[in-house]
Amino acid sequence: xxxxxxxxxxxxxxxxxxxxxVQGQQQLLASSALVIGAxxxxxxxxxxLAAAGVGTIGIIDADAVSLSNLxxxxxxxxxxxxxPKSRSAKARLEALNPEIIVTPLQERxxxxxxxALFSNYDVIVDGSDNFPTRYLANDACVLSGKPLIHGGVxxxxxxxxxxxxxxxxxxxxxxPEPPEAGAVPNCQEAGVFGAAAGVIGTLMANEVIKVxxxxxxxxxxxxxxxxxxxxxxxxxxxxxxxxxxxxGDNPTIREVVSLESIVCTTGQEAPWPGNx
Amino acid sequence: xAVTVRIPTPLQRLTNGQGEVQCEGKxxxxxxxxxxxxxxxIKERICDQDGKxxxxxxxxxxxxxxxxxxxxxxxxxxxxxxxxxxxxxxx
Ligand SMILES: [Zn+2]
Numbered sequence: 001x002x003x004x005x006x007x008x009x010x011x012x013x014x015x016x017x018x019x020x021x022v023q024g025q026q027q028l029l030a031s032s033a034l035v036i037g038a039x040x041x042x043x044x045x046x047x048x049l050a051a052a053g054v055g056t057i058g059i060i061d062a063d064a065v066s067l068s069n070l071x072x073x074x075x076x077x078x079x080x081x082x083x084p085k086s087r088s089a090k091a092r093l094e095a096l097n098p099e100i101i102v103t104p105l106q107e108r109x110x111x112x113x114x115x116a117l118f119s120n121y122d123v124i125v126d127g128s129d130n131f132p133t134r135y136l137a138n139d140a141c142v143l144s145g146k147p148l149i150h151g152g153v154x155x156x157x158x159x160x161x162x163x164x165x166x167x168x169x170x171x172x173x174x175x176p177e178p179p180e181a182g183a184v185p186n187c188q189e190a191g192v193f194g195a196a197a198g199v200i201g202t203l204m205a206n207e208v209i210k211v212x213x214x215x216x217x218x219x220x221x222x223x224x225x226x227x228x229x230x231x232x233x234x235x236x237x238x239x240x241x242x243x244x245x246x247x248g249d250n251p252t253i254r255e256v257v258s259l260e261s262i263v264c265t266t267g268q269e270a271p272w273p274g275n276x
Numbered sequence: 277x278a279v280t281v282r283i284p285t286p287l288q289r290l291t292n293g294q295g296e297v298q299c300e301g302k303x304x305x306x307x308x309x310x311x312x313x314x315x316x317x318i319k320e321r322i323c324d325q326d327g328k329x330x331x332x333x334x335x336x337x338x339x340x341x342x343x344x345x346x347x348x349x350x351x352x353x354x355x356x357x358x359x360x361x362x363x364x365x366x367x
Contacts (some may be wrong), residue, residue, distance in 0.1 A: 175363035261330030
């Protein structure tokens with residue numbers, strides 16, 4: 001199966017990259033990615049994956065677009081305020097690239113649906129905004145052997161890690177447990193700089209395409225940290241923890257379980273703003 | 277010379293907005309105690325009431341996770357670079 005004349009034109013500037021070429025493009029068109037969260041990270045990820053021609057993109061988000069999302073969630077427009085984010089994302093992505101399939105899922109990732117959902121995709125992208133979803137996504141990816149691109153952002157900075165189960169550290173190997181109830185007394189959303197979400201989300205898209213095409217050196221066992229105000233990147237080494245509860249030698253997590261929702265109390269200052 | 281400690285953005289308001297500060301100490305434990313002397317209130321964000329590192333915070337000495345070195349007894353020396361990196365939920 002070759003590329004159509006229009007596809008050759010659309011993808012010409014990446015087709016001429018020897019690392020991609022016609023074969024890589026066909027591989028992308030035959031690939032699928034599930035983006036968890038159509039927010040500050042999910043927006044740039046989904047836009048770049050759609051533009052590059054990743055053939056099937058699932059977007060899971062239960063929320064509706066609000067005006068306060070728009071400074072960073074560049075998938076959505078002012079006219080989409082009030083609409084489900086997954087539907088707004090589908091419209092925007094299909095306008096960008098009509099030849100891909102976008103599946104909008106207006107729901108949450110749960111312990112009940114994660115494995116079945118993930119089994120439909122080649123790679124999972126975690127652009128969610130809360131710890132329960134992040135740990136759930138990690139555990140489901142490890143248990144089903146799916147690559148996971150993890151990214152997080154707060155204030156002017158963020159971090160990215162690519163998890164290839166059993167080849168390298170998983171999210172739990174690096175951060176064994178989320179903040180315990182009470183450690184995060186205030187769930188009020190911390191500030192986030194839109195362009196910082198753009199930096200992290202774009203790095204995540206870069207990782208997705210590297211993983212799909214087996215290109216270069218993905219951020220496996222390397223946690224990349226971006227400090228936006230200082231204007232620098234740092235990388236720290238991480239590794240698979242033999243005592244990891246999900247990917248270690250004697251795992252205690254053998255099925256996908258929900259984390260108890262983290263209790264929030266008000267009136268106290270959060271020790272870790274942005275963690276909720 | 278001293279040890280450079282890199283402070284994650286959510287804690288920089290405890291260090292007057294500085295992303296890196298200089299501290300003294302021979303081990304990570306001593307370094308965190310010195311950090312607390314210079315910037316009161318910061319240690320409880322990093323360690324629990326028993327003084328153990330919180331499970332969602334990691335300390336890296338020269339880019340290596342101290343959990344795979346000697347934990348909070350990991351030695352540090354002048355010129356070393358120590359990063360405090362928390363899990364971040366935001367998206
Ligand atoms: Zn693990």
